[in-house]
Amino acid sequence: xxxxxxxxxxxxxxxxxxxxxxxxxxxxxxxxxxxxxxxxxxxxxxxxxxxxxxxxxxxxxxxxxxxxxxxxxxxxxxxxxxxxxxxxxxxxxxxxxxxxxxxxxxxxxxxxxxxxxxxxxxxxxxxxxxxxxxxxxxxxxxxxxxxxxxxxxxxxxxxxxxxxxxxxxxxxxxxxxxxxxxxxxxxxxxxxxxxxxxxxxxxxxxxxxxxxxxxxxxxxxxxxxxxxxxxxxxxxxxxxxxxxxxxxxxxxxxxxxxxxxxxxxxxxxxxxxxxxxxxxxxxx
Numbered sequence: 001x002x003x004x005x006x007x008x009x010x011x012x013x014x015x016x017x018x019x020x021x022x023x024x025x026x027x028x029x030x031x032x033x034x035x036x037x038x039x040x041x042x043x044x045x046x047x048x049x050x051x052x053x054x055x056x057x058x059x060x061x062x063x064x065x066x067x068x069x070x071x072x073x074x075x076x077x078x079x080x081x082x083x084x085x086x087x088x089x090x091x092x093x094x095x096x097x098x099x100x101x102x103x104x105x106x107x108x109x110x111x112x113x114x115x116x117x118x119x120x121x122x123x124x125x126x127x128x129x130x131x132x133x134x135x136x137x138x139x140x141x142x143x144x145x146x147x148x149x150x151x152x153x154x155x156x157x158x159x160x161x162x163x164x165x166x167x168x169x170x171x172x173x174x175x176x177x178x179x180x181x182x183x184x185x186x187x188x189x190x191x192x193x194x195x196x197x198x199x200x201x202x203x204x205x206x207x208x209x210x211x212x213x214x215x216x217x218x219x220x221x222x223x224x225x226x227x228x229x230x231x232x233x234x235x236x237x238x239x240x241x242x243x244x245x246x247x248x249x250x251x252x253x254x255x256x257x258x259x260x261x262x263x264x265x266x267x268x269x270x271x272x273x274x275x276x277x278x279x280x281x282x283x284x
Contacts, residue, residue, distance in 0.1 A: 014229035026267035070209035085153035166195035207235025
């Protein structure tokens with residue numbers, strides 16, 4: 001039996017993981033079954049590669065990781081397929097324009113040592129992402145002024161804080177005059193009063209990364225299922241022939257007429273994958 005779906009692209013937080021940051025066993029079972037059927041699974045996340053790697057390894061299958069919202073594509077063993085960095089000059093202009101939000105800013109570099117994440121201080125960030133700061137402590141470097149870290153091109157700049165604070169940051173980003181130099185991707189969790197804006201190189205997104213990978217693999221759009229829950233998944237969902245959103249997804253995504261699966265606490269990824277396998281079984 002040959003499934004019409006050849007590639008399943010899955011977001012991690014709010015999608016593959018439940019609200020306790022665990023992978024529901026049903027998701028693991030369904031994805032392993034899909035893998036056994038010859039369907040490729042790829043994780044597509046806003047996380048850095050090393051921060052997503054332990055999650056990917058829990059699935060127990062061979063797969064590739066698209067990390068940093070599409071900027072980096074690597075295998076589990078570290079083989080690099082593609083990297084799209086933010087020019088240091090653009091990052092410098094951005095930081096200076098966003099001067100009022102220095103306490104909300106993290107610069108990411110594609111290294112796996114101290115200095116992978118650079119910030120001026122964590123006073124404001126502790127209120128929003130204390131768990132993230134704790135888990136990434138070995139990679140954090142504090143530097144004032146932040147621009148001094150830009151001796152090489154970073155992966156991205158992140159602005160993070162409460163939803164109200166990030167509304168102010170969003171307005172400031174819109175007036176930066178960098179529309180042809182950057183991509184701004186939003187991730188928001190209202191129940192945690194948490195919002196993040198990831199600023200990447202122009203035309204860099206999860207959607208562009210999935211398209212690049214699918215082209216390399218010789219897979220057409222109609223053979224791709226994408227599953228996500230947040231604003232930063234929009235381009236990926238728009239590209240996929242079979243877009244699926246979680247029941248816990250951002251309202252904007254659920255209003256697009258795409259298939260809505262169960263929530264991340266109910267094994268929504270498994271439900272979507274099993275439905276795809278069921279369709280395959282009925283048509284063969």
